[in-house]
Amino acid sequence: MTTGRPSRLRSVLAFLRNTWRGLTTMRTALTLLFLLALASVPGALLPQESVNPALVDDFYADYPSIAPLLNALGMFDVFASVWFAAIYVLLFISLIGCLLPRTLEHAKTLRAAPVLVPRRLTRMPHHRVAVVTSDVEAVQAGVDERLRGWRRITRTESDGATTISAERGYLREVGNLAFHFALLGLLVSVAAGRLLGYEGQVIVKTDSEFCNSGIYAYDSFTPGITVDGTQLNPFCLQVHSFDAEYLHTGQAVAFESEISYQEGEDLADGTWRDYLLEVNHPLRLGTDRVYLLGNGYAPEFTVTFPDGQERVGNVQWRPVDLTTMLSEGATKFDPPDTFDEQERRENQIAVTGLLAPTPVLTEEGLLTSGFPDLNEPMVAVDVMRGDLGNNSGRGQSIFEIDAQMVEDGELERVARENLAVGEQIDLPDGTSVRFDGVQRWVSLQVSYDPAQFWVLVASVVILGGLGLSLGVKRRRLWVRLTPQTDGPDAGRTVVEFGGLARTDQAGYGEEFHQLTTELLDRLGDAGVPSPSTSQSGNAVSNTTSAGSEESDPPSSPTEAAQPPDDAKTSDTAVSDGMGAVAVPPEDEPDSARGKDT
Numbered sequence: 001m002t003t004g005r006p007s008r009l010r011s012v013l014a015f016l017r018n019t020w021r022g023l024t025t026m027r028t029a030l031t032l033l034f035l036l037a038l039a040s041v042p043g044a045l046l047p048q049e050s051v052n053p054a055l056v057d058d059f060y061a062d063y064p065s066i067a068p069l070l071n072a073l074g075m076f077d078v079f080a081s082v083w084f085a086a087i088y089v090l091l092f093i094s095l096i097g098c099l100l101p102r103t104l105e106h107a108k109t110l111r112a113a114p115v116l117v118p119r120r121l122t123r124m125p126h127h128r129v130a131v132v133t134s135d136v137e138a139v140q141a142g143v144d145e146r147l148r149g150w151r152r153i154t155r156t157e158s159d160g161a162t163t164i165s166a167e168r169g170y171l172r173e174v175g176n177l178a179f180h181f182a183l184l185g186l187l188v189s190v191a192a193g194r195l196l197g198y199e200g201q202v203i204v205k206t207d208s209e210f211c212n213s214g215i216y217a218y219d220s221f222t223p224g225i226t227v228d229g230t231q232l233n234p235f236c237l238q239v240h241s242f243d244a245e246y247l248h249t250g251q252a253v254a255f256e257s258e259i260s261y262q263e264g265e266d267l268a269d270g271t272w273r274d275y276l277l278e279v280n281h282p283l284r285l286g287t288d289r290v291y292l293l294g295n296g297y298a299p300e301f302t303v304t305f306p307d308g309q310e311r312v313g314n315v316q317w318r319p320v321d322l323t324t325m326l327s328e329g330a331t332k333f334d335p336p337d338t339f340d341e342q343e344r345r346e347n348q349i350a351v352t353g354l355l356a357p358t359p360v361l362t363e364e365g366l367l368t369s370g371f372p373d374l375n376e377p378m379v380a381v382d383v384m385r386g387d388l389g390n391n392s393g394r395g396q397s398i399f400e401i402d403a404q405m406v407e408d409g410e411l412e413r414v415a416r417e418n419l420a421v422g423e424q425i426d427l428p429d430g431t432s433v434r435f436d437g438v439q440r441w442v443s444l445q446v447s448y449d450p451a452q453f454w455v456l457v458a459s460v461v462i463l464g465g466l467g468l469s470l471g472v473k474r475r476r477l478w479v480r481l482t483p484q485t486d487g488p489d490a491g492r493t494v495v496e497f498g499g500l501a502r503t504d505q506a507g508y509g510e511e512f513h514q515l516t517t518e519l520l521d522r523l524g525d526a527g528v529p530s531p532s533t534s535q536s537g538n539a540v541s542n543t544t545s546a547g548s549e550e551s552d553p554p555s556s557p558t559e560a561a562q563p564p565d566d567a568k569t570s571d572t573a574v575s576d577g578m579g580a581v582a583v584p585p586e587d588e589p590d591s592a593r594g595k596d597t
Contacts, residue, residue: 023090024097032091033183039087043078046070050077050222054397079194088187095184099177106173113153114165117478118498124478126499126512131492132523136162136481139493142523143479146515150477157480164479169502175468182461189451189458197449198223198232203316204239205298205441211236212288212446233448235263235285238272242295242440250323250372255279257292257442287448294319294443299379299435301331301351306430309336316441317355318399325372327355329399332388345387350401350411351433353381359420367418377438380418383425386411474502477515495520 022028047055056076060067074081121127132139140154143164152166200218204210215221215229223229238260245253260272263285275283283290298316305311317329330352338344358371359378367380387410389402396402405411415425415433424434449455478498484490497516501508 020097023094024101025094026098029091029094029098029180032087032094036084036087036091039078039084042075046075046078048076048078050080088191092184092187095180095187099180099184102173103177106170106177109173110170114151114167114476116155117157117163117165117480121478121480121496121498124498124500126501126509127497128512128516129494129496130520131484131494132520133492134523135491136483136493139481139495139523140164143481143519146519146522147477160483162481164481166477166479167475169472169474171468172472172474173469175465175472177465178461179465179469182458182465186455186458186462189454192451193224193449193455195224195226196451197447198227198229199448200446201293201443202446203296203441203443204237205314205316205439206239206241207439209236209238210444218446233263233286233288234267235261235288236267237261237290237444239442242442244295244373246372252372255292255295257295259283261285261290282447287450289447291445291447292442293445296441296443297325297327297355297357297374297377298439298441299329299331299355299377300437300439302434302436303333303349303351304432304434305336307336311336312436313351314439315398320354321369323372324369325357326369327357328353329355330401332390332401345391348386348388348390349431349433350384350388351381352384352401353379355379355438357438374438376420378418378420379435381416381425381433381435382413383415383427383433384411385414385427473508475508475511476500476502477512495523 047059049056059076070076074083078084118124121129134142140162144152144154147164147166150166150168151170152164155163155165157163198221200212200215200221202210202218211217212232212235214232215223221229240258240260242255242257244255247253255278257277258274259277260274261283262270262272265271266273277283277290277292279292282292296316296319298314300312300314303311303313311333313331313333315329315331317327319325319327330350333349333351335344335347335349338347354367355377356367356369356379357373357377358369358375360368360370362368367378384401384406387405389396389405389410394402394404401411414427417425419425419435421435421437424432426432476499480494480496480498482494482496484492484494497512499508499512
């Protein structure tokens with residue numbers, strides 16, 4: 001029994017180790033990133049509780065069979081669901097787990113010298129050999145001058161040949177790492193904003209004021225997890241006017257609101273500063289931003305009671321058609337000087353119905369709106385009397401009356417009529433309801449996100465890193481300089497070039513040919529070396545790369561398209577430009593195999 005426990009322990013450790021290795025691969029990170037984007041789709045398509053609970057209620061009413069199932073899956077609060085958080089956390093872990101080893105590996109690569117020159121440069125994808133009239137020292141100086149900006153090192157081989165190893169394109173991996181670290185930073189910044197920030201929406205009528213003194217001042221408030229609403233940035237706003245520009249079709253072209261604001265020392269000395277608030281041009285107050293979201297109308301009604309006392313109601317109504325700004329709502333009144341609770345509840349009044357900024361009557365005689373701007377506005381109202389249900393304990397929207405009170409008979413309709421500005425309804429008990437006019441209101445959003453700047457920085461770094469990783473090519477160039485002491489090329493230098501692209505991007509063949517041609521022109525190219533001066537008994541050619549004219553053509557198209565069998569099974573095979581594949585012997589340096597060292 002004692003031998004079984006270590007075995008089970010090793011199995012558990014092996015499982016954990018393999019799971020960790022699988023989780024911290026770049027493939028897993030990309031998969032999780034795709035899943036995160038896919039998981040965000042329901043949050044964009046379905047109404048969210050944190051954004052607009054009313055739309056969620058409408059969805060329940062329209063789709064009563066599937067709404068409970070979607071709610072059980074967290075589809076109405078996607079970004080706060082457990083499964084979305086799980087993907088988010090796993091993506092964090094995967095990115096960190098795969099980026100740290102890659103960073104350390106790239107740091108080692110930056111400190112290491114370029115790899116040794118392969119013994120057989122003829123096996124490189126790009127190869128060229130020539131004889132120049134200059135001596136080795138002059139050739140070396142010319143190569144160093146041309147390869148300025150490349151990381152290079154000069155070595156001397158045992159047979160007296162001088163080699164130069166050069167490499168460039170390290171910024172490709174730097175850009176790749178910067179992209180992924182910035183992506184990680186972007187995720188962290190967004191999470192920090194959700195933890196430390198808040199958003200609040202408030203409707204402010206023209207010629208009214210709003211102060212950011214607490215969450216009670218908002219119509220809706222969405223705090224971050226660490227926000228309790230007691231340390232909001234104090235400021236005040238005054239809304240003076242709102243102007244909208246429309247096309248003849250009713251489509252809005254521009255919204256703007258003239259406001260004044262106070263913050264900081266202005267609150268103490270009473271100084272107001274003017275600002276023109278426009279859509280997508282927020283007012284920035286310290287770390288807070290004030291956005292203009294929308295607008296609407298607030299009809300004004302005056303109720304005159306039988307004893308002559310008046311009550312004025314001016315409550316915002318919500319648009320039900322944004323094209324024509326046809327609006328609905330309810331303006332509610334309590335009877336004056338009524339101290340008996342039962343009597344007060346039995347005599348409450350609500351004016352509810354539709355507001356048409358530009359009135360149009362349908363064939364059925366129903367009031368609607370033909371244009372969103374004010375043009376002799378009218379209202380179609382029901383006057384309700386009775387218990388409004390304010391003390392029923394149920395939540396109640398300011399835009400409507402309690403339907404349950406109507407069903408119970410506690411609230412009854414006593415009049416229905418269309419009214420133009422200045423017209424009134426007279427009730428049987430002597431009460432009158434007069435429509436006095438319309439006032440504009442604006443919908444404002446106050447947002448605080450301390451990580452917004454870092455989101456911007458991360459986004460810029462993501463674009464920069466992506467540009468580097470896509471635009472920079474990693475490539476190597478090797479040069480072997482062999483002095484000739486006998487034969488027809490005596491006193492000259494054989495220059496042999498080899499090139500290898502570290503990435504699968506086209507274009508290095510042209511760069512290799514251009515670079516070597518420029519070097520040989522500078523050094524005095526004397527042509528191809530004679531066979532007696534070939535290196536180590538290997539046959540050499542003038543140029544071996546994609547499109548080489550020195551290679552034997554394939555016997556058939558099938559042969560040209562298919563590499564030999566050993567190339568399919570060996571990861572150390574190196575192909576030349578024509579598809580011919582050779583496997584370097586085991587004693588070759590890794591650079592000849594196209595591997596990192």
